[in-house]
Amino acid sequence: MNVRAANVRAMNGGIRNGGIRFDGVTVAYDATVVLDDFDLTVEPGEVMALLGPSGSGKTTALRAVAGFVRPRTGRVLIGGQDVTALPPHRRGIGMVVQQYALFPHMRVEANVAFGLKARKVPRGEIAGRVAEALEMTGMDGFAERYPRELSGGQQQRVAIARALAVRPGVLLLDEPLSALDARLRAGMLTELARLHRELPGLSMLYVTHDQSEALTLADRIAVMDRARLRDCGTPQSLYRAPGSAFTASFVGSANLLAARWCGEDAVELDGGVRIRVRGSGGGEGEATLCIRPHLIGLGEPPGPSGPPSPDVPDMNVLHGAVTGLQWRGASHRVTVSLPPSGAELTAEVRELSSPPALGEKVSVHFAAADAVVLPPGGTP
Ligand SMILES: Nc1ncnc2c1ncn2[C@@H]1O[C@H](COP(=O)(O)OP(=O)(O)O)[C@@H](O)[C@H]1O
Ligand SMILES: [Mg+2]
Known part of the structure; x- marks a missing residue:
């Protein structure tokens, strides 16, 4: 067995199955409630992303698990045990924050050993555990450096090694990549995905406002x-069937149009444009129509070849004028304004050899199955 495999095995052996449960957790600062009756379960070995805009309470939720904020009501459980009253160092967690938070006057080695010493791990074990954690994050060979002698990405690897050294059942990460540039971010995401595969018992709670991180890792x-x-679900389910306009716009990009039900499988935009939608038994009153840009085609749909069949989705064809055009390398984003209301739809299509001009009249089409109706609200 090579060294790396041995380290992975040792670390796995030390990880007690974690799993996190928020049970009706409310956190308030004075009169302001910043986490409101929060219920969420992270299974042992699961990566759960907490995704939301700045100020939505993500860090507060994470700090409630870590033990740095005390819920006003509710309980936090780790590995099935109620830890609400336990201090942070007795919760079996590792934590990584945005700004690395390494001790600048300590070498990498001492930084990674810090949690082990604080937990009174026997002296003879510490060197091995430090080496194991540094190896896991690809930082073996840097043990003697000071943080200032490392790049941002390397510092963040050390911070992850420090969190892993205590062999936590739960790893808490608060925007761990947001201080890194785009290329380093992509590399670290791959690394975190590898850690997730190598440490299948480790639960991760991963706070981010960046949907691509959540979609990649969680x-x-x-x-x-x-x-x-x-909302809570797999990336695929939230993407294909978001529960609200808010989720639709936060997980992937979305066209969101104010609409009104007008039958079992159709809605109407302002001004009377009728749109066939994904069969759902229908509804009544106001609604929000959600269509993903890449599911919209430009021009007339390809003609039916053969007899009509129930398997062929109903196509919506709408006519409008181009109000926006963006080249994105492999694709074009074409925004079309629909008369009479002026509602806009953006289509993301493979790069066009001769893109339409602004103001040009065009058609767009999309299948009824790709037109999802959500509760009203959330449209621009
Ligand atoms: N120590 C604090 N005292 C008062 N208000 C705070 C404190 N920490 C956070 N808040 C407020 O709680 C809300 C949620 O903050 P936070 O959990 O950090 O959000 P996020 O991580 O999603 O950006 C914000 O409105 C923030 O201003
Ligand atoms: Mg935060």
Whole structure:
């Protein structure tokens, strides 16, 4: 067995199955509730992303698990044990924050050993555990350096090694990549995904406002908005069937149009444009129509070849004028204004060899199955 495999095995052996449960957790500062009756379960070994805009309460939720904020009501459980009254160092967690937070006057080695010493790990074990954690994050060979002698990405690897050294059942990460540039971010995401595979018992709670991080890394995403949990599901389910306009716009990009039900499988935009939608048994009154840009085609749909069949989705074809055009390398984003209301739809299509001009009249089409109706609200 090579060294790396041995380290991975040792660390796995030390990880007790974690799992986190928020049970009706409310946190308030004075009169302001910043986490409101929050319920969420992270399974052992699961990566859960907490995704939401700045100020929505993500860090507060994480700090409630870590033990740095005390809930006003509710309980936090780790590995099935109620830890609400336990101090941070007795919760079996590791934590990584945005700004590395390494001790500048300590070498990498001492930084990674810090939590082990604080937990009174026997002296003879510490060197091995430090080496194991540094190896896990690809930082073996840097043990003697000071933080100032490392790049931002390397410092963040050391911070992750420090968190892993205590062999936590739960790893808490608060925007761990947001201080890194785009290329380093992509590399670190791959590294975190590898850690997730190598340490299958480790639960991770990963706070981010960046949907691409959540989509890449998370088994499930919890969407937060103004102190509340809005939606929770796999990236695929939230993308294909978001529960609200808020989630639709936060997980992937979305066209969101104000609409009104007008039948079992159709809605109407302002001004009477009728749109066939994904069969859902219908509804009544106001609604929000959601269509993903890449599911919209430009021009007339390809003609039916053969007899009509129930398997062929109903196409919506709408006519309008181009109000926006963006080249994105492999694709074009074409925004079309629909008369009479002027509602806009953006289509993301493969790069066009001869893109339309602004003001040009064009058609757009999309399948009824790709037109999802959400509760009203959330449109621009
Ligand atoms: N120590 C504090 N005292 C008072 N208000 C705070 C404190 N920490 C956070 N808040 C407020 O709580 C809300 C949620 O903050 P936070 O959990 O940091 O959000 P996020 O991580 O999603 O950006 C914000 O409105 C923030 O201003
Ligand atoms: Mg935060």
